[in-house]
Amino acid sequence: MKITVMGQGYIGLPTAITLSGAGFEVCGFDVNQKTIEQLQSGKIHIVEPGLQLAFDEAVAGGHLHFSSELAPSDVFYIAVPTPFYQDDSGAHKADLKYVESAGRMAGKLLKPENLVILESTVPPRTSEMLARVLSEESGIDMDKIHVAHCPERVIPGNMMFELKNNDRIVGARTPEAAEMAAAIYKKVLEKGVVHKTDDLTAEMCKLTENTFRDVNIAYANELSIICDKMGIDVFELIKLANCHPRVNILTPGVGVGGHCIAVDPWFIYEQFPEEAKVIHASRVRNENKPRFVAEKVIGSLAKVTDTVGVLGLSYKPDVDDMRESPSLELCQILKEKGVNFIACDPFAPYGDLNGISNVSFDEILEKADYLVITLGHTLFKDNKELIAKKPFYDCVGLMEK
Known part of the structure; x- marks a missing residue:
């Protein structure tokens, strides 16, 4: 099985390395030519404990290579940024242009039997948008495209351990996509468990996890301000x-x-x-x-x-x-x-x-x-x-x- 990981940043590169270590043939793709050239030269471009060693082992094993030209693949992983911006009214809006762009690129090469996995953290119903974009570019009926949302659950500083040991959520639009994605993660995971659900629930699950922590930290920060006034x-x-x-x-x-x-x-x-x-x-x-x-x-x-x-x-x-x-x-x-x-x-x-x-x-x-x-x-x-x-x-x- 050939897997292409689109985006070689903080999530995409460790993911590509981990998939390669599990025995898959992996291509790390990025539109940034300088990033690809650096990786092809044997040097990673982010700081993460154990990542350079894992990178060296993956490349030496012959299962990992990098390219700035997207090629056909059995599975397309999308691991691109999803920042937010403020509109004219000051409201915070999700910027999904990178997800859409990656989807359109993959859609031009997509075949009915292929799987697209969205790892980027996204607002609810983004997987549906991605399926629509893939359908527009490929000509495949939207309901027959295999899209799964498997949000990353790692923290910088401990990625290489957590990629193999944290439970993973697989939210899919079709039963076939759920089984295909789950099979990949089961081969990667050492201790973690795969939990299957629908795509909307998976999208909301990742947001819920991080929002829980934000609310908890806000309470701590508010206490710090109150305690400052009380000495x-x-x-x-x-x-x-x-x-x-x-x-x-x-x-x-x-x-x-x-x-x-x-x-x-x-x-x-x-x-x-x-x-x-x-x-x-x-x-x-x-x-x-x-x-x-x-x-x-x-x-x-x-x-x-x-x-x-x-x-x-x-x-x-x-x-x-x-x-x-x-x-x-x-x-x-x-x-x-x-x-x-x-x-x-x-x-x-x-x-x-x-x-x-x-x-x-x-x-x-x-x-x-x-x-x-x-x-x-x-x-x-x-x-x-x-x-x-x-x-x-x-x-x-x-x-x-």
Whole structure:
């Protein structure tokens, strides 16, 4: 069986490597020629523990290759970005142009017996849209096209384990598509279980998982703001509350980032604005947290000319993924308010990073008068004593005993 994975980003590349390791013939496809050339040269373009080694083994095994030209395949995986945008009224809308474009490309090569698997996280009824696009391009009746939605369930930093061990949801438009997709995942999974359902339920399931976490984090972030007014250590409070056997409050931070948790709730709210009140309130709370942190930092500076050092720019510890990072939003707010600041993120290139000066850890300790801890990178955890020599604001509880 030949599988083509369309999109070689944070999800597509690890997926292609994992499928190859399970014995499938895999082509990693991407429209970005530079990405393909780098992969063909033997180097991956994202930071992920164990990924380069798995990549080397897959390529050496002869089952994985890369191309910027789409060719016929038994199975087409679509793993492309699904960002959101704000329309003229400020409403958040899902941008599905990459999914549609991938569908139209695959549709030109599609045969009735082929399977199309959509891994990208999408709003409800996107699988139906994809089937329609595939039908338009292929001439195959829409109801006879095999489309399955199998949303990814991995987290950067642990992808290679979770791709093989997390349960997978297979939502399909036809019984045949469900069986075809389930057979693939059963060959990949080592411990995880395949759960079959319809495509609409699968779409909503992924959004539900990430929205649950967004609401939980919003509660933690709201507690941090309330505790700030009361002079209470929010991290101690949450630790004590979580001693209750039925309480599990997550950790507050500078906000919520990443392509999933910061985006997926909007996909629900877009279609159900009158019903999704709690979801909307949580999203607004988390989006406003960087501004709260900025105001706290500015109010804590000894002098307006002090230099602020932001420790962390990615959206989560020990990864290079900066999509929807609240730390970047914090930097932009500091810039708007005329605050002198520099940043340190060991997973990003040093130098100018979209108008942000990213420096080494030694340099930020030397030049910053005040530190803001936005992430628990291992580098920062290992050097808490050095950080403690400066005045600091801890967003994530890194300095807690």
